Amino acid sequence: MFEATSVNHHNDRVQKQVKILFGIMLALLIIPMVVIVATLLIKGSPIVNLSFIFEDPKDGMTAGGIFPALLGTIWLVAVSLLASVPLGVAAAIYLSEYAPDNLLTRLIHLATINLAGVPSIVHALFGVGAFVVFFRFGTSILAASLTLAIMTLPVVIVSSWEALQSVPRSFREACWNMGATRWQTIWHVVLPNAITGILTGVILQVSRAAGETAPIMFTGAAMFLPFLPNSVFDQTMALALHLFVVATQVPNVPESLPFGVALVLVGIVLLMNSVAIWIRLRLRRKKKW
Amino acid sequence: MSGPFLSSSGAPPPEPAIRIREFNLWYGTFQALFDINLEIKNGLITSLIGPSGCGKSTLLRSVDRINERLGYVRIRGSIEVFGQEIHAPQVEPAQLRKQVGMVFQRPNPLPISIRDNVLFGYRIHHEKGGRLARSEADGIVEEALRQVLLWDQVKDRLDHKATDGLSLEAMQKLCIARLLPVKPSILLMDEPCSALDPRGTAAVEELIWELRDRYSILIVTHNMAQARRASDECVFMLMGRVVEHAPTDQLFVTPAHRETADYIEGRFG
Ligand SMILES: Nc1ncnc2c1ncn2[C@@H]1O[C@H](COP(=O)(O)OP(=O)(O)OP(=O)(O)O)[C@@H](O)[C@H]1O
Protein backbone atom coordinates (compact mmCIF):
# COMPACT_ATOMS: atom_id res chain seq x y z
CA MET A 1 0.00 0.00 0.00
CA PHE A 2 0.95 3.65 -0.54
CA GLU A 3 3.97 2.82 -2.76
CA ALA A 4 5.03 5.51 -5.22
CA THR A 5 3.74 5.07 -8.76
CA SER A 6 5.51 6.14 -11.93
CA VAL A 7 3.45 9.33 -11.83
CA ASN A 8 4.90 10.15 -8.44
CA HIS A 9 8.40 9.50 -9.76
CA HIS A 10 7.80 11.77 -12.70
CA ASN A 11 6.42 14.53 -10.44
CA ASP A 12 9.43 14.21 -8.17
CA ARG A 13 11.81 14.53 -11.09
CA VAL A 14 10.08 17.66 -12.41
CA GLN A 15 10.05 19.06 -8.92
CA LYS A 16 13.81 18.60 -8.61
CA GLN A 17 14.54 20.06 -12.03
CA VAL A 18 12.45 23.12 -11.32
CA LYS A 19 14.22 23.62 -8.04
CA ILE A 20 17.65 23.45 -9.70
CA LEU A 21 16.56 25.81 -12.48
CA PHE A 22 15.37 28.46 -10.03
CA GLY A 23 18.51 28.00 -7.98
CA ILE A 24 20.64 28.74 -11.05
CA MET A 25 18.61 31.84 -11.84
CA LEU A 26 19.01 33.09 -8.31
CA ALA A 27 22.75 32.54 -8.53
CA LEU A 28 22.91 34.44 -11.84
CA LEU A 29 21.22 37.28 -10.05
CA ILE A 30 23.30 37.28 -6.92
CA ILE A 31 26.79 36.54 -8.22
CA PRO A 32 27.22 39.81 -10.17
CA MET A 33 26.05 41.78 -7.15
CA VAL A 34 28.46 40.03 -4.85
CA VAL A 35 31.28 40.53 -7.34
CA ILE A 36 30.51 44.23 -7.69
CA VAL A 37 30.29 44.90 -3.99
CA ALA A 38 33.41 42.83 -3.29
CA THR A 39 35.40 44.63 -5.99
CA LEU A 40 34.31 47.97 -4.63
CA LEU A 41 35.25 46.97 -1.12
CA ILE A 42 38.63 45.57 -2.08
CA LYS A 43 39.66 48.36 -4.42
CA GLY A 44 37.83 51.25 -2.78
CA SER A 45 38.07 50.73 0.92
CA PRO A 46 41.79 51.54 1.28
CA ILE A 47 41.12 55.11 0.21
CA VAL A 48 37.85 55.71 2.06
CA ASN A 49 38.41 57.31 5.42
CA LEU A 50 37.22 60.41 7.23
CA SER A 51 39.49 62.81 5.36
CA PHE A 52 38.39 61.29 2.03
CA ILE A 53 34.84 62.12 2.97
CA PHE A 54 35.43 65.57 4.44
CA GLU A 55 38.11 67.04 2.17
CA ASP A 56 37.95 68.83 -1.15
CA PRO A 57 39.33 67.24 -4.30
CA LYS A 58 42.92 68.24 -5.01
CA ASP A 59 45.37 68.29 -7.92
CA GLY A 60 42.78 68.42 -10.70
CA MET A 61 40.59 65.85 -8.94
CA THR A 62 43.33 63.23 -8.95
CA ALA A 63 43.66 63.32 -5.19
CA GLY A 64 41.92 64.57 -2.08
CA GLY A 65 38.37 63.93 -0.95
CA ILE A 66 34.82 64.12 -2.19
CA PHE A 67 33.16 66.47 0.27
CA PRO A 68 31.65 68.97 -2.24
CA ALA A 69 30.18 66.13 -4.26
CA LEU A 70 28.75 64.41 -1.22
CA LEU A 71 27.26 67.63 0.08
CA GLY A 72 25.88 68.38 -3.39
CA THR A 73 24.16 65.03 -3.57
CA ILE A 74 22.57 65.66 -0.20
CA TRP A 75 21.40 69.09 -1.40
CA LEU A 76 19.97 67.68 -4.61
CA VAL A 77 18.18 64.80 -2.93
CA ALA A 78 16.79 66.96 -0.12
CA VAL A 79 15.42 69.67 -2.39
CA SER A 80 13.98 67.13 -4.77
CA LEU A 81 12.23 65.40 -1.86
CA LEU A 82 10.82 68.72 -0.68
CA ALA A 83 9.17 68.98 -4.07
CA SER A 84 8.23 65.41 -4.89
CA VAL A 85 6.96 64.11 -1.54
CA PRO A 86 4.24 66.65 -0.78
CA LEU A 87 3.18 66.69 -4.41
CA GLY A 88 3.32 62.92 -4.85
CA VAL A 89 1.56 62.07 -1.61
CA ALA A 90 -1.12 64.67 -2.27
CA ALA A 91 -1.68 63.28 -5.75
CA ALA A 92 -1.86 59.76 -4.33
CA ILE A 93 -4.37 60.85 -1.70
CA TYR A 94 -6.47 62.46 -4.37
CA LEU A 95 -6.34 59.40 -6.62
CA SER A 96 -7.00 56.95 -3.83
CA GLU A 97 -9.46 58.81 -1.62
CA TYR A 98 -11.23 61.47 -3.63
CA ALA A 99 -11.23 60.64 -7.33
CA PRO A 100 -14.26 58.70 -8.51
CA ASP A 101 -13.40 55.21 -9.71
CA ASN A 102 -13.92 55.87 -13.42
CA LEU A 103 -12.10 55.49 -16.71
CA LEU A 104 -10.23 58.77 -16.36
CA THR A 105 -8.88 57.86 -12.93
CA ARG A 106 -7.73 54.49 -14.16
CA LEU A 107 -6.09 56.05 -17.20
CA ILE A 108 -4.23 58.48 -14.96
CA HIS A 109 -3.13 55.61 -12.76
CA LEU A 110 -1.91 53.64 -15.74
CA ALA A 111 -0.15 56.68 -17.20
CA THR A 112 1.60 57.27 -13.87
CA ILE A 113 2.88 53.72 -13.78
CA ASN A 114 4.19 54.09 -17.32
CA LEU A 115 5.82 57.42 -16.55
CA ALA A 116 7.87 55.60 -13.94
CA GLY A 117 9.49 53.67 -16.78
CA VAL A 118 10.55 56.67 -18.85
CA PRO A 119 14.37 56.73 -19.25
CA SER A 120 16.04 59.33 -17.06
CA ILE A 121 17.68 61.07 -20.02
CA VAL A 122 14.19 62.04 -21.17
CA HIS A 123 13.52 63.60 -17.79
CA ALA A 124 16.85 65.37 -18.14
CA LEU A 125 15.84 66.95 -21.43
CA PHE A 126 12.48 67.92 -19.97
CA GLY A 127 14.30 69.50 -17.03
CA VAL A 128 16.53 71.55 -19.32
CA GLY A 129 13.55 72.77 -21.30
CA ALA A 130 11.27 73.45 -18.38
CA PHE A 131 13.40 74.52 -15.45
CA VAL A 132 16.68 75.73 -16.89
CA VAL A 133 15.29 77.60 -19.88
CA PHE A 134 11.57 78.25 -19.45
CA PHE A 135 11.48 79.06 -15.74
CA ARG A 136 14.95 80.67 -16.01
CA PHE A 137 16.38 78.84 -13.02
CA GLY A 138 19.56 78.38 -15.04
CA THR A 139 21.75 75.38 -14.33
CA SER A 140 21.25 75.27 -10.60
CA ILE A 141 20.49 73.01 -7.67
CA LEU A 142 16.87 74.06 -8.02
CA ALA A 143 16.61 73.04 -11.67
CA ALA A 144 18.46 69.78 -11.08
CA SER A 145 16.42 68.91 -7.99
CA LEU A 146 13.14 69.62 -9.71
CA THR A 147 14.25 67.42 -12.58
CA LEU A 148 15.02 64.64 -10.09
CA ALA A 149 11.63 65.31 -8.48
CA ILE A 150 9.87 64.90 -11.80
CA MET A 151 11.76 61.66 -12.33
CA THR A 152 10.86 60.22 -8.92
CA LEU A 153 7.32 61.58 -8.75
CA PRO A 154 5.58 58.72 -10.57
CA VAL A 155 7.01 56.09 -8.25
CA VAL A 156 6.26 58.21 -5.18
CA ILE A 157 2.67 58.54 -6.39
CA VAL A 158 2.23 54.88 -7.24
CA SER A 159 3.82 53.53 -4.06
CA SER A 160 1.90 55.99 -1.88
CA TRP A 161 -1.27 55.11 -3.72
CA GLU A 162 -0.64 51.44 -3.03
CA ALA A 163 0.08 52.14 0.63
CA LEU A 164 -3.19 54.05 0.92
CA GLN A 165 -5.11 51.33 -0.86
CA SER A 166 -3.78 48.71 1.52
CA VAL A 167 -5.61 50.35 4.41
CA PRO A 168 -8.74 48.24 4.75
CA ARG A 169 -11.92 49.80 3.44
CA SER A 170 -13.74 48.84 6.61
CA PHE A 171 -11.79 51.48 8.54
CA ARG A 172 -12.97 54.14 6.17
CA GLU A 173 -16.53 52.94 6.34
CA ALA A 174 -16.44 52.98 10.13
CA CYS A 175 -15.29 56.59 10.06
CA TRP A 176 -17.71 57.76 7.42
CA ASN A 177 -20.60 56.20 9.21
CA MET A 178 -19.67 58.08 12.35
CA GLY A 179 -19.96 61.30 10.42
CA ALA A 180 -16.29 61.88 9.73
CA THR A 181 -15.53 63.86 6.62
CA ARG A 182 -13.24 62.39 4.03
CA TRP A 183 -10.42 64.55 5.28
CA GLN A 184 -10.95 63.57 8.93
CA THR A 185 -10.94 59.95 7.86
CA ILE A 186 -7.74 60.40 5.88
CA TRP A 187 -6.01 62.37 8.60
CA HIS A 188 -6.97 60.25 11.60
CA VAL A 189 -7.10 56.77 10.15
CA VAL A 190 -5.85 56.30 6.59
CA LEU A 191 -2.59 58.25 6.70
CA PRO A 192 -1.36 56.93 10.06
CA ASN A 193 -1.81 53.42 8.72
CA ALA A 194 -0.29 54.11 5.33
CA ILE A 195 2.62 56.25 6.44
CA THR A 196 5.16 53.46 6.78
CA GLY A 197 4.34 52.20 3.30
CA ILE A 198 4.60 55.71 1.91
CA LEU A 199 7.96 56.19 3.62
CA THR A 200 9.34 53.00 2.16
CA GLY A 201 8.45 54.15 -1.32
CA VAL A 202 9.96 57.55 -0.72
CA ILE A 203 13.22 56.18 0.61
CA LEU A 204 13.67 53.88 -2.36
CA GLN A 205 13.34 56.99 -4.52
CA VAL A 206 15.96 58.75 -2.42
CA SER A 207 18.48 56.15 -3.39
CA ARG A 208 17.43 56.41 -7.01
CA ALA A 209 17.76 60.18 -7.00
CA ALA A 210 21.17 59.93 -5.37
CA GLY A 211 22.44 57.57 -8.04
CA GLU A 212 21.19 59.14 -11.27
CA THR A 213 23.60 61.14 -13.42
CA ALA A 214 21.72 62.05 -16.56
CA PRO A 215 18.97 64.23 -15.01
CA ILE A 216 21.44 66.44 -13.16
CA MET A 217 24.23 66.60 -15.71
CA PHE A 218 22.61 69.27 -17.89
CA THR A 219 20.51 70.94 -15.23
CA GLY A 220 22.72 71.86 -12.32
CA ALA A 221 25.56 69.52 -11.52
CA ALA A 222 29.05 70.65 -12.39
CA MET A 223 32.14 68.54 -12.93
CA PHE A 224 34.25 70.68 -10.63
CA LEU A 225 33.51 73.75 -8.57
CA PRO A 226 36.01 75.60 -6.44
CA PHE A 227 33.34 76.59 -3.91
CA LEU A 228 30.41 75.06 -2.05
CA PRO A 229 26.89 76.09 -3.06
CA ASN A 230 25.32 78.90 -1.03
CA SER A 231 21.78 78.72 -2.31
CA VAL A 232 19.57 76.61 -4.53
CA PHE A 233 20.43 78.88 -7.43
CA ASP A 234 24.08 77.81 -7.40
CA GLN A 235 25.45 74.87 -9.26
CA THR A 236 26.86 72.00 -7.31
CA MET A 237 29.01 68.93 -7.64
CA ALA A 238 27.35 65.56 -7.13
CA LEU A 239 28.65 62.10 -6.30
CA ALA A 240 27.23 60.28 -9.29
CA LEU A 241 28.60 62.83 -11.74
CA HIS A 242 31.89 63.01 -9.86
CA LEU A 243 32.26 59.28 -10.27
CA PHE A 244 31.64 59.57 -14.00
CA VAL A 245 34.19 62.37 -14.23
CA VAL A 246 37.02 60.79 -12.27
CA ALA A 247 36.44 57.45 -13.94
CA THR A 248 36.40 58.67 -17.54
CA GLN A 249 37.21 62.37 -17.97
CA VAL A 250 40.28 63.09 -15.90
CA PRO A 251 43.71 61.69 -16.81
CA ASN A 252 46.14 60.19 -14.30
CA VAL A 253 43.59 59.38 -11.60
CA PRO A 254 44.82 56.69 -9.19
CA GLU A 255 42.78 53.55 -9.66
CA SER A 256 41.50 53.52 -6.10
CA LEU A 257 39.84 56.96 -6.37
CA PRO A 258 36.85 56.11 -8.56
CA PHE A 259 36.35 52.91 -6.57
CA GLY A 260 36.32 54.95 -3.40
CA VAL A 261 33.70 57.31 -4.81
CA ALA A 262 31.63 54.37 -6.02
CA LEU A 263 31.91 52.71 -2.64
CA VAL A 264 30.55 55.80 -0.88
CA LEU A 265 27.72 56.11 -3.39
CA VAL A 266 26.76 52.46 -3.13
CA GLY A 267 27.08 52.71 0.64
CA ILE A 268 24.57 55.57 0.74
CA VAL A 269 22.16 53.69 -1.49
CA LEU A 270 22.46 50.48 0.54
CA LEU A 271 22.03 52.43 3.74
CA MET A 272 18.85 54.09 2.48
CA ASN A 273 17.49 50.77 1.23
CA SER A 274 18.19 49.05 4.52
CA VAL A 275 16.28 51.81 6.28
CA ALA A 276 13.37 51.10 3.94
CA ILE A 277 13.57 47.38 4.63
CA TRP A 278 13.75 48.00 8.35
CA ILE A 279 10.65 50.19 8.22
CA ARG A 280 8.85 47.56 6.22
CA LEU A 281 9.73 44.83 8.70
CA ARG A 282 8.52 46.93 11.60
CA LEU A 283 5.35 47.66 9.69
CA ARG A 284 4.70 44.00 9.11
CA ARG A 285 5.20 43.16 12.75
CA LYS A 286 2.90 45.94 13.90
CA LYS A 287 0.09 45.34 11.46
CA LYS A 288 -2.31 42.63 12.49
CA TRP A 289 -5.57 43.14 10.66
CA MET B 1 -41.94 41.79 23.94
CA SER B 2 -45.40 43.11 23.26
CA GLY B 3 -46.25 44.58 19.90
CA PRO B 4 -46.05 48.25 19.08
CA PHE B 5 -49.71 48.85 18.63
CA LEU B 6 -50.36 49.56 22.30
CA SER B 7 -51.68 53.03 21.58
CA SER B 8 -51.42 54.63 24.95
CA SER B 9 -54.76 56.10 25.97
CA GLY B 10 -55.63 58.19 22.98
CA ALA B 11 -52.35 60.14 22.82
CA PRO B 12 -51.30 61.10 19.28
CA PRO B 13 -49.32 58.28 17.72
CA PRO B 14 -45.61 58.87 18.33
CA GLU B 15 -43.64 60.04 15.36
CA PRO B 16 -41.91 57.20 13.56
CA ALA B 17 -38.14 57.15 13.88
CA ILE B 18 -37.77 56.53 10.17
CA ARG B 19 -40.40 57.07 7.52
CA ILE B 20 -39.56 55.89 4.02
CA ARG B 21 -41.83 56.79 1.14
CA GLU B 22 -41.75 55.64 -2.48
CA PHE B 23 -38.01 55.10 -2.19
CA ASN B 24 -36.12 53.75 -5.20
CA LEU B 25 -32.41 53.22 -5.57
CA TRP B 26 -30.20 52.38 -8.52
CA TYR B 27 -26.58 51.24 -8.54
CA GLY B 28 -25.69 52.59 -11.97
CA THR B 29 -28.40 51.11 -14.13
CA PHE B 30 -29.23 48.28 -11.75
CA GLN B 31 -32.27 49.01 -9.62
CA ALA B 32 -31.81 47.59 -6.12
CA LEU B 33 -34.82 49.09 -4.30
CA PHE B 34 -38.34 49.51 -5.63
CA ASP B 35 -40.98 51.82 -4.17
CA ILE B 36 -40.13 51.18 -0.54
CA ASN B 37 -42.76 52.40 1.92
CA LEU B 38 -41.91 51.78 5.53
CA GLU B 39 -42.33 53.29 8.96
CA ILE B 40 -39.86 52.24 11.63
CA LYS B 41 -41.35 52.98 15.01
CA ASN B 42 -39.56 54.92 17.66
CA GLY B 43 -38.08 53.02 20.58
CA LEU B 44 -38.55 49.54 19.16
CA ILE B 45 -36.35 46.90 17.64
CA THR B 46 -37.31 46.23 14.07
CA SER B 47 -35.67 43.37 12.25
CA LEU B 48 -35.20 43.31 8.51
CA ILE B 49 -35.17 39.86 6.95
CA GLY B 50 -35.06 38.51 3.43
CA PRO B 51 -32.95 36.38 1.13
CA SER B 52 -29.43 37.38 0.17
CA GLY B 53 -29.29 40.22 -2.33
CA CYS B 54 -32.82 41.48 -1.68
CA GLY B 55 -31.57 44.91 -0.72
CA LYS B 56 -31.51 44.88 3.08
CA SER B 57 -28.06 46.39 3.41
CA THR B 58 -28.82 48.85 0.64
CA LEU B 59 -31.89 50.07 2.47
CA LEU B 60 -29.98 50.37 5.72
CA ARG B 61 -27.19 52.28 4.06
CA SER B 62 -29.70 54.65 2.51
CA VAL B 63 -30.85 55.80 5.93
CA ASP B 64 -27.49 57.31 6.84
CA ARG B 65 -26.85 58.37 3.23
CA ILE B 66 -23.61 56.44 3.08
CA ASN B 67 -24.47 54.98 -0.32
CA GLU B 68 -23.91 58.32 -1.98
CA ARG B 69 -20.19 57.94 -1.31
CA LEU B 70 -20.15 55.38 -4.10
CA GLY B 71 -20.76 58.08 -6.66
CA TYR B 72 -22.79 55.96 -9.06
CA VAL B 73 -25.88 55.65 -6.91
CA ARG B 74 -29.15 57.36 -7.87
CA ILE B 75 -32.22 57.61 -5.70
CA ARG B 76 -35.82 58.76 -5.94
CA GLY B 77 -38.25 59.12 -3.09
CA SER B 78 -38.14 60.27 0.46
CA ILE B 79 -36.67 59.20 3.78
CA GLU B 80 -37.51 61.09 6.93
CA VAL B 81 -35.73 60.69 10.23
CA PHE B 82 -37.88 62.04 13.04
CA GLY B 83 -39.89 64.00 10.55
CA GLN B 84 -36.89 65.59 8.83
CA GLU B 85 -36.34 64.78 5.18
CA ILE B 86 -32.72 63.58 5.05
CA HIS B 87 -32.21 64.53 1.42
CA ALA B 88 -33.21 68.14 2.00
CA PRO B 89 -30.52 70.53 0.79
CA GLN B 90 -29.77 71.97 4.23
CA VAL B 91 -29.11 68.53 5.75
CA GLU B 92 -25.46 67.96 6.65
CA PRO B 93 -24.63 64.25 6.27
CA ALA B 94 -22.27 64.39 9.25
CA GLN B 95 -25.10 65.55 11.49
CA LEU B 96 -27.40 62.88 10.13
CA ARG B 97 -24.79 60.20 10.80
CA LYS B 98 -24.42 61.46 14.34
CA GLN B 99 -28.10 60.82 14.84
CA VAL B 100 -28.03 57.48 13.01
CA GLY B 101 -25.27 55.05 14.03
CA MET B 102 -24.26 52.04 11.94
CA VAL B 103 -22.92 48.68 13.11
CA PHE B 104 -21.42 46.34 10.54
CA GLN B 105 -21.36 42.64 9.95
CA ARG B 106 -17.65 42.31 10.58
CA PRO B 107 -16.62 44.17 13.70
CA ASN B 108 -14.43 47.01 12.44
CA PRO B 109 -12.77 48.74 15.36
CA LEU B 110 -10.16 51.26 14.27
CA PRO B 111 -6.49 50.34 14.74
CA ILE B 112 -6.15 52.71 17.68
CA SER B 113 -6.62 52.20 21.42
CA ILE B 114 -9.92 51.05 22.86
CA ARG B 115 -10.26 54.42 24.51
CA ASP B 116 -9.65 56.34 21.31
CA ASN B 117 -12.13 54.13 19.51
CA VAL B 118 -14.85 55.10 21.93
CA LEU B 119 -13.88 58.76 21.74
CA PHE B 120 -13.41 58.87 17.97
CA GLY B 121 -16.92 59.90 16.99
CA TYR B 122 -17.20 62.28 19.90
CA ARG B 123 -13.97 64.01 18.95
CA ILE B 124 -15.00 64.35 15.37
CA HIS B 125 -18.20 66.07 16.34
CA HIS B 126 -17.00 68.11 19.29
CA GLU B 127 -13.33 68.93 19.10
CA LYS B 128 -12.38 71.92 17.06
CA GLY B 129 -8.68 71.82 17.74
CA GLY B 130 -9.48 72.19 21.44
CA ARG B 131 -8.66 69.08 23.45
CA LEU B 132 -11.12 67.11 25.46
CA ALA B 133 -10.36 67.28 29.19
CA ARG B 134 -9.02 63.99 30.50
CA SER B 135 -11.70 63.62 33.17
CA GLU B 136 -14.49 64.35 30.74
CA ALA B 137 -13.05 61.84 28.28
CA ASP B 138 -12.75 59.20 31.00
CA GLY B 139 -16.39 59.70 31.93
CA ILE B 140 -17.51 59.34 28.32
CA VAL B 141 -15.46 56.20 27.80
CA GLU B 142 -16.70 54.55 30.95
CA GLU B 143 -20.34 55.37 30.34
CA ALA B 144 -20.26 54.08 26.76
CA LEU B 145 -18.42 50.88 27.69
CA ARG B 146 -20.78 50.26 30.60
CA GLN B 147 -23.77 50.62 28.32
CA VAL B 148 -22.46 47.87 26.11
CA LEU B 149 -21.55 45.65 29.08
CA LEU B 150 -17.87 45.78 28.18
CA TRP B 151 -16.49 48.00 30.92
CA ASP B 152 -15.45 45.31 33.37
CA GLN B 153 -13.71 43.32 30.69
CA VAL B 154 -11.58 46.13 29.25
CA LYS B 155 -11.26 48.75 31.97
CA ASP B 156 -7.66 47.72 32.67
CA ARG B 157 -6.52 47.90 29.08
CA LEU B 158 -8.16 50.93 27.63
CA ASP B 159 -4.86 51.90 26.07
CA HIS B 160 -4.40 48.61 24.23
CA LYS B 161 -4.98 48.55 20.55
CA ALA B 162 -8.56 47.56 19.81
CA THR B 163 -7.60 45.47 16.82
CA ASP B 164 -5.58 42.91 18.76
CA GLY B 165 -6.43 40.88 21.80
CA LEU B 166 -10.18 41.38 21.78
CA SER B 167 -12.66 38.64 20.92
CA LEU B 168 -14.97 39.31 17.98
CA GLU B 169 -17.80 39.67 20.41
CA ALA B 170 -15.95 42.31 22.44
CA MET B 171 -14.97 44.10 19.22
CA GLN B 172 -18.56 44.21 18.09
CA LYS B 173 -19.64 45.61 21.44
CA LEU B 174 -16.90 48.19 21.15
CA CYS B 175 -18.21 49.14 17.71
CA ILE B 176 -21.59 49.74 19.29
CA ALA B 177 -20.05 51.62 22.19
CA ARG B 178 -18.24 54.08 19.97
CA LEU B 179 -21.56 55.21 18.50
CA LEU B 180 -23.08 56.13 21.85
CA PRO B 181 -21.05 59.18 23.00
CA VAL B 182 -22.55 61.34 20.23
CA LYS B 183 -26.02 60.41 21.49
CA PRO B 184 -27.61 58.86 18.44
CA SER B 185 -31.30 58.07 18.51
CA ILE B 186 -31.28 55.37 15.85
CA LEU B 187 -28.93 52.40 15.57
CA LEU B 188 -28.71 50.55 12.28
CA MET B 189 -27.15 47.10 12.50
CA ASP B 190 -26.25 45.03 9.46
CA GLU B 191 -26.09 41.40 10.56
CA PRO B 192 -24.22 42.36 13.73
CA CYS B 193 -23.97 38.79 14.99
CA SER B 194 -23.20 36.84 11.85
CA ALA B 195 -19.44 36.85 12.43
CA LEU B 196 -19.84 35.68 16.02
CA ASP B 197 -20.07 32.25 17.59
CA PRO B 198 -23.31 31.23 19.32
CA ARG B 199 -22.14 32.45 22.71
CA GLY B 200 -21.06 35.81 21.29
CA THR B 201 -24.32 36.04 19.38
CA ALA B 202 -26.30 35.51 22.55
CA ALA B 203 -24.27 38.14 24.38
CA VAL B 204 -24.65 40.75 21.66
CA GLU B 205 -28.35 39.98 21.32
CA GLU B 206 -28.74 40.49 25.01
CA LEU B 207 -26.97 43.81 24.68
CA ILE B 208 -29.18 44.91 21.81
CA TRP B 209 -32.16 44.08 23.93
CA GLU B 210 -30.69 46.18 26.76
CA LEU B 211 -30.36 49.15 24.42
CA ARG B 212 -33.95 48.85 23.31
CA ASP B 213 -35.44 51.52 25.55
CA ARG B 214 -32.95 54.19 24.65
CA TYR B 215 -32.58 53.75 20.91
CA SER B 216 -34.67 52.85 17.93
CA ILE B 217 -32.95 49.88 16.41
CA LEU B 218 -33.20 48.55 12.87
CA ILE B 219 -31.35 45.29 12.54
CA VAL B 220 -30.71 43.14 9.47
CA THR B 221 -30.48 39.45 10.18
CA HIS B 222 -30.39 36.15 8.37
CA ASN B 223 -31.16 34.32 11.55
CA MET B 224 -34.88 33.65 11.82
CA ALA B 225 -34.63 32.61 15.43
CA GLN B 226 -32.84 35.83 16.25
CA ALA B 227 -35.43 37.96 14.47
CA ARG B 228 -38.15 36.13 16.27
CA ARG B 229 -36.54 36.25 19.69
CA ALA B 230 -35.19 39.70 19.66
CA SER B 231 -37.41 42.12 17.77
CA ASP B 232 -40.73 43.88 18.20
CA GLU B 233 -41.51 44.24 14.55
CA CYS B 234 -40.29 42.50 11.49
CA VAL B 235 -39.96 43.57 7.87
CA PHE B 236 -39.68 40.99 5.11
CA MET B 237 -38.04 42.07 1.86
CA LEU B 238 -37.81 40.27 -1.43
CA MET B 239 -36.03 41.40 -4.60
CA GLY B 240 -35.81 45.03 -3.64
CA ARG B 241 -39.37 45.36 -2.35
CA VAL B 242 -40.95 45.29 1.07
CA VAL B 243 -43.36 42.39 1.09
CA GLU B 244 -44.60 42.51 4.62
CA HIS B 245 -44.20 44.57 7.76
CA ALA B 246 -45.87 43.37 10.94
CA PRO B 247 -45.38 42.78 14.65
CA THR B 248 -42.87 39.99 14.93
CA ASP B 249 -45.24 37.50 16.56
CA GLN B 250 -47.81 38.09 13.92
CA LEU B 251 -45.39 37.89 11.01
CA PHE B 252 -43.97 34.60 12.18
CA VAL B 253 -47.23 32.99 13.23
CA THR B 254 -49.68 34.24 10.65
CA PRO B 255 -47.78 35.78 7.76
CA ALA B 256 -50.07 37.60 5.37
CA HIS B 257 -48.12 36.69 2.26
CA ARG B 258 -47.22 33.46 0.62
CA GLU B 259 -43.58 34.54 0.07
CA THR B 260 -43.14 35.45 3.72
CA ALA B 261 -44.39 32.08 4.82
CA ASP B 262 -42.12 30.32 2.35
CA TYR B 263 -39.12 32.31 3.51
CA ILE B 264 -39.56 31.94 7.25
CA GLU B 265 -40.14 28.26 6.82
CA GLY B 266 -36.87 28.04 4.97
CA ARG B 267 -38.28 27.10 1.60
CA PHE B 268 -35.96 29.53 -0.15
CA GLY B 269 -33.24 32.04 0.60
N1 LIG C 1 -21.94 48.75 -4.20
C1 LIG C 1 -22.75 48.10 -5.03
N2 LIG C 1 -22.66 48.31 -6.35
C2 LIG C 1 -23.48 47.67 -7.21
N3 LIG C 1 -24.44 46.81 -6.84
C3 LIG C 1 -24.58 46.55 -5.53
C4 LIG C 1 -23.75 47.18 -4.55
N4 LIG C 1 -24.11 46.75 -3.34
C5 LIG C 1 -25.13 45.88 -3.54
N5 LIG C 1 -25.41 45.76 -4.86
C6 LIG C 1 -26.47 44.93 -5.43
O1 LIG C 1 -27.70 45.35 -4.90
C7 LIG C 1 -28.49 44.24 -4.54
C8 LIG C 1 -28.83 44.31 -3.07
O2 LIG C 1 -27.66 44.16 -2.32
P1 LIG C 1 -27.64 44.21 -0.75
O3 LIG C 1 -26.22 44.14 -0.33
O4 LIG C 1 -28.43 45.39 -0.31
O5 LIG C 1 -28.41 42.89 -0.37
P2 LIG C 1 -28.60 42.21 1.04
O6 LIG C 1 -30.04 41.97 1.18
O7 LIG C 1 -27.95 43.01 2.09
O8 LIG C 1 -27.83 40.86 0.85
P3 LIG C 1 -27.05 39.98 1.92
O9 LIG C 1 -28.08 39.31 2.73
O10 LIG C 1 -26.26 39.03 1.09
O11 LIG C 1 -26.19 40.93 2.70
C9 LIG C 1 -27.68 42.99 -4.88
O12 LIG C 1 -28.14 42.51 -6.12
C10 LIG C 1 -26.28 43.49 -5.02
O13 LIG C 1 -25.60 42.77 -6.00
Ligand SMILES: [Mg+2]
Ligand atom coordinates in the same frame (compact mmCIF):
# COMPACT_ATOMS: atom_id res chain seq x y z
MG1 LIG D 1 -26.26 42.68 3.39
